[in-house]
Amino acid sequence: MTTGTVTLGPLQHADVPRCREIELELFPGEDPWSENAFHSELNNGHYYLGAYADEELVGYAGLAATPYEASVHTIAVVRHWQGRGVGKMLLRKLLERADEIGVPVFLEVRTDNEPAIAMYLAHGFEHLGLRRRYYQPSGADAYTMGRSAKSV
Numbered sequence: 001m002t003t004g005t006v007t008l009g010p011l012q013h014a015d016v017p018r019c020r021e022i023e024l025e026l027f028p029g030e031d032p033w034s035e036n037a038f039h040s041e042l043n044n045g046h047y048y049l050g051a052y053a054d055e056e057l058v059g060y061a062g063l064a065a066t067p068y069e070a071s072v073h074t075i076a077v078v079r080h081w082q083g084r085g086v087g088k089m090l091l092r093k094l095l096e097r098a099d100e101i102g103v104p105v106f107l108e109v110r111t112d113n114e115p116a117i118a119m120y121l122a123h124g125f126e127h128l129g130l131r132r133r134y135y136q137p138s139g140a141d142a143y144t145m146g147r148s149a150k151s152v
C-alpha cells in the first residue's frame with residue numbers, strides 16, 4: 001500500500017532505534033516510549049506497521065487485538081511528513097485489521113490534540129469519556145474514543 005512515495009510494511013525490530021528518535025521528537029514531555037517498550041510490543045505479537053519513504057521510517061502505528069476488542073496503542077508520523085496523508089493511511093490499515101476480526105476499537109487521545117481527534121472522528125470514532133491527568137508527567141487529560149465493530 002503506498003501514498004506518494006510512502007509504503008506501509010510490518011514494523012521491524014531494526015526500526016526500533018528510529019522509533020525512539022521519533023518518540024523523542026514528538027512526545028518530549030510525555031514519557032516517550034523506550035526502545036524496550038517497542039521491542040516488547042513487537043514480541044507480544046501486536047499488529048505494528050511502519051511507513052517508509054524510500055528506506056526511511058517516517059511513521060508507525062500499532063494495534064493490540066483480542067477476540068473481543070482492539071486498541072490503538074500508538075500512531076505517529078514525523079513532523080516533516082505530517083499533513084500528507086500518512087497518518088490516515090496507517091490508521092486505515094489498523095482499522096482494516098480490526099474489521100477482519102470484527103471487533104470494536106478503542107483509544108486514548110490528549111484532549112488538546114486537534115489533528116488526531118479530527119482524524120479519529122473522520123474514521124468513525126466517537127467520544128466515550130474523559131480521563132483526567134491520564135498523561136504523565138504533563139498531567140494532560142485524555143478522551144477515550146471508540147469505534148463500533150464492523151464486519152467485512
Ligand SMILES: CC(C)(COP(=O)(O)OP(=O)(O)OC[C@H]1O[C@@H](n2cnc3c(N)ncnc32)[C@H](O)[C@@H]1OP(=O)(O)O)[C@@H](O)C(=O)NCCC(=O)NCCS
Nearest residue numbers: 075076077082083084085086087088109114115116118119
Ligand atoms: C496525528 C497524526 C498521526 C496524524 O498524521 P498525519 O500524517 O499528519 O495525518 P494525515 O495527513 O493523514 O491527515 C489525517 C487527518 O487528520 C486530520 N488532520 C491532520 N492534520 C490536521 C491539522 N493540522 N488540523 C486539523 N486536523 C488535521 C484531518 O482530519 C486529516 O484528514 P483530511 O486530510 O482528510 O482532512 C500526526 O499528526 C502525529 O504524528 N502527531 C503527533 C503524534 C500524535 O499526536 N499521535 C496521536 C496520539 S493519540
